[in-house]
Amino acid sequence: xxxxxxxxxxxSMLLSCYLDGELTPDELSEVVVALESDxxxxxxxxxxxxxxxxxxxxxxxxMPLELIPGGHLGEQLSxYLDGELxxxxxxxxxxxxxxxxxxxxxxxxxxxxxxxxRALPGVEPPIFLAPKIEEKKTRRGLRTAxxxxxxxxxxxxxxxxxxxxxxxxxxxxxxxxxxxxxxxxASTAFVPTALSxxxx
Amino acid sequence: MGTMADNPTLSWEDVAQRYGRKxxxxxxxxxxxxxxxxxxxxxxxxRVRKGLSSYTPGSFDGWLWRITRNAFLDGxxxxxxxxxxxxxxxxxxxxxxxxxxxxxxxxxxLSDDVQSALLxxxxxxxxxxxxxxxxGLTYDEIADAADIPVGTVRSRIHRGRSMLRGLLTWPV
Numbered sequence: 186x187x188x189x190x191x192x193x194x195x196x197s198m199l200l201s202c203y204l205d206g207e208l209t210p211d212e213l214s215e216v217v218v219a220l221e222s223d224x225x226x227x228x229x230x231x232x233x234x235x236x237x238x239x240x241x242x243x244x245x246x247x248m249p250l251e252l253i254p255g256g257h258l259g260e261q262l263s264x265y266l267d268g269e270l271x272x273x274x275x276x277x278x279x280x281x282x283x284x285x286x287x288x289x290x291x292x293x294x295x296x297x298x299x300x301x302x303r304a305l306p307g308v309e310p311p312i313f314l315a316p317k318i319e320e321k322k323t324r325r326g327l328r329t330a331x332x333x334x335x336x337x338x339x340x341x342x343x344x345x346x347x348x349x350x351x352x353x354x355x356x357x358x359x360x361x362x363x364x365x366x367x368x369x370x371a372s373t374a375f376v377p378t379a380l381s382x383x384x385x
Numbered sequence: 386m387g388t389m390a391d392n393p394t395l396s397w398e399d400v401a402q403r404y405g406r407k408x409x410x411x412x413x414x415x416x417x418x419x420x421x422x423x424x425x426x427x428x429x430x431x432r433v434r435k436g437l438s439s440y441t442p443g444s445f446d447g448w449l450w451r452i453t454r455n456a457f458l459d460g461x462x463x464x465x466x467x468x469x470x471x472x473x474x475x476x477x478x479x480x481x482x483x484x485x486x487x488x489x490x491x492x493x494x495l496s497d498d499v500q501s502a503l504l505x506x507x508x509x510x511x512x513x514x515x516x517x518x519x520x521g522l523t524y525d526e527i528a529d530a531a532d533i534p535v536g537t538v539r540s541r542i543h544r545g546r547s548m549l550r551g552l553l554t555w556p557v
Contacts, residue, residue, distance in 0.1 A: 201543035205517065207524045236550045239499055240518035248409035252401075252426045 196223075200230050204237050257281075258288045262295055397434040400449070405430075407520055408453055414515045415457065417504050421464070428456045447529035450522065454512070454530050502552040510545030517542050 189197060196219045202208050203216045219226045258281055264270045265278050282288055310318060408429050412422035432452050440448060503511055516527045524542075528535045 197547070198539060198543040201546055202524075202539050205524065205542070207539065232550050233546055236546050236553065237518060239553065240514065240546075240549070243410075243414070243496055243499060243519055245406050246410045246413055246422075248405055248426055249423055252405060252409070252423060252430075 193225075196226060197229060200226070200233055201237075203230075204234055257285065257291075262288065262292050263299075266292070266296055266299055395437075395445075397430060397437055400433050400437075401426075401430050404449060411453060411515060411520050412457060414500065414503055414519050415508075415511060417500055421460065425453070425457055425460060428460065429453050432456055444526065444529060446522065446526050450516065450520070450526065450530035451532070498553060499549075502549050505552055506545050506548055510541050510548060513538055513541035514545035514549070 196216065199208060199212050199216050202212070208216065220230060258265070258278060261270065261278055265282075270278060282292065405426055409422050409426050412425035413419060416422065429449075429452055433449065436448075436452065503515070506514065512531065513527060516522045516530065517524070522530065524535050524538045527538045527542075531538070533541075
C-alpha cells in the first residue's frame with residue numbers, strides 16, 4: 186500500500202469490505218466505479234479475493250476428545266474392540282469410556298455384533314457336491330476353492346442374521362435354521378459362481 | 386449468528402459442542418500450537434460456565450468471542466511463549482466429499498503455508514483476519530468481541546489480507 190494516494194488507499198481498503206459484503210450503498214458505488222475504470226484496482230481485487238478464499242478453505246480442526254463434554258467415540262469403538270487403536274488414543278478412549286454410559290452401551294452392542302459374526306460356524310459344502318470335491322481333491326487349488334466358498338458362505342450367513350445387534354437374544358436364531366437357509370441359497374446361485382471362478 | 390434469545394436453555398455443554406471446534410481452531414490459527422489451543426478451550430469453557438448465569442440476552446457470539454479473546458490474551462500474557470511451528474492439519478472431516486490423496490496432500494501443504502504466513506502477521510491483523518475468515522464473524526461481531534470501532538476492524542482485516550497476499554506465493 187506504500188506509494189498509494191489516500192484516495193487509492195481508501196479504495197484498496199473498501200475492496201476487502203466489498204468481498205465481505207460490508208459496504209454502505211455509497212461505498213459500493215465508489216468501488217463499482219473504480220472496478221470498472223482502473224486495471225490496478227481489478228488486479229488487486231482478484232488477488233485479495235484469492236487470499237480470502239484461501240483463508241476460508243482452512244479446515245475447522247478437531248479438538249482433543251477429552252475437551253468435548255458429551256463428545257462420543259464413534260469409529261474408535263470398533264478399533265478399540267479389535268485392538269487397533271494407536272497408542273496415543275488408548276488413554277483418551279479408556280478415560281472417556283469410564284465416564285460415558287452411552288459409549289459403554291454402544292461398545293457393548295458392537296461387541297455383541299462382533300461376537301455373533303465371529304461365532305458363525307464353518308459350513309460344510311452341500312452334500313451333492315461331495316463326489317465332485319473328492320474327485321478334485323488332488324487337483325491344485327482345491328484348498329483355496331473350499332476356503333473361498335466357506336468364507337463367502339460365512340459372509341452370506343452374517344447378512345442372514347437380522348438383526349445382528351439383538352442384545353437380549355444374541356443367539357435366538359438357531360444355527361440349524363441358518364445352515365438350512367444357507368444350503369438353499371448355496372444350491373442355487375452362490376456355489377456355482379464360486380466353483381466357476383475356481384474351476385481349472 | 387445465533388443469540389441466547391434463540392435458545393434460552395443453552396447450557397455450557399451445548400456451548401462446548403457447538404463452538405468448541407471453532408474456539409480450538411481460532412486459538413490454533415493464532416498460535417500454531419495445539420497445546421495452547423487445548424488450554425484455551427478449557428479456559429473458555431470454564432469462563433462460559435461461570436458467566437452463563439449472569440449472561441444478559443444480546444449477541445451471544447459477541448459475548449462468547451469476547452470471552453475467548455480475553456482468555457487468549459490472558460494466556461499469552463501468562464505464558465509469554467513463542468509460537469511453535471505448525472503441525473499438518475490432517476483433519477478433513479468438515480470438508481464434505483472425500484478428497485483424493487493428491488488433493489489431501491496439496492491441502493495439507495496449503496494449510497501449512499497459510500498457517501506459517503498467518504503467524505508472521507502482527508497480532509492485531511492476525512486476530513481480525515482469523516475472526517473474519519476462519520471463525521466467520523461479521524465486522525460488527527468482531528468489533529464487539531475485540532472492543533474496537535468497526536472502522537478499525539475494516540482496516541485491520543484489509544491490512545492483514547494485504548500482508549498475507551504478499552507472503553503467499555501463488556502457482557503461475
